[in-house]
Amino acid sequence: MISRIFIGRPIFAWVIAIVIMLFGAFAVYSLPIEQYPDIAPTSINIRASYPGASAETLDSSVTQVIEQQLTGIDGLIYFSSTSSAAGSAGITATFAKGTNPDTAQVQVQNKVQQALPRLPQQVQQQGVNVTKASSDFLLIVSVYDVTDRSNNNDVADFLVSNLQDAIGRVQGVGDVSVFGSQHAMRIWLDPYKLAAVKLMPSDVLAAVQAQNTQVAAGQIGAQPSGPEQMLSATVTARSRLSTPIQVGHELLRLRKAADVAQLHDERRAS
Secondary structure, X not given: OHHHHHHHOHHHHHHHHHHHHHHHHHHHHHOOOXXXXXXXXXXXXXXXXXXXXXXXXXXXXXXXXXXXXXXXXXXEEEXXXXXXXXXEEEEEEEEOOOOOXXXXXXXXHHHHHXXXXXXXXXXXXXXXXXXXXXOOXXXXXXXXXXXXXXXXXXXXXXXXXXXHHHHHOOOOOOOOOOOOOOOOOOOOOOHHHHHHOOOOHHHHHHHHHHHOOOOOOOEEOOOOOXXXXXXXXXXXXXXOOOOHHHHHHHXXXXXXXXXXXXXXXXXXXX
């Protein structure tokens, strides 16, 4: 029926088509245009690290503890979480569209601070990061050494030490992730040798942490001083362990201490 009306009156059909085109042309100039329109809801990411923990342990001792505190936040729609066997946990809190990301980050940060005392000591030492960046990647850059003199670990160490913080401070950058880490040392333990000297992995960890510290040794000739004091010098003590030899010396001292304790126990038993 409608098709017959337009077929029988072609001039009327042309007039309607021209009017629709004119309205469309005027609408083009009045529509708002944005380079990055706000079409995604606000999301806040929470990341925690628990080195050496399994996914089950991480979920029960870290992820669930933080999730229990994410209540009563304005505009919160839902949250999702992941716990990996690599010792990293991530929680993404999604808010209603139009929620101020700064306000949402402050509210989530306050909730995380309430849960922080209930988290394991290792997680508290590593820290819990709360960012308002989206979990999706906006840009991925590949960096390599054209001379082939540096491997992937050297390049990652350079990026973390020199570029990661600088890029993260650029306006509009929410977060920077480097698929690598700085150079570090790993201590491999032999359980049979530990059992022979009656030591546990926690003893080795405590020995390394006790010596791997930065201590202020003081100053010679500091104020208040007498009129005859003409020289002021700062005493520099040994700083953090930086070479495998230094770490080996501390473990050797720990082993000698365990041998002495074992010898004392044997003498008492005899």
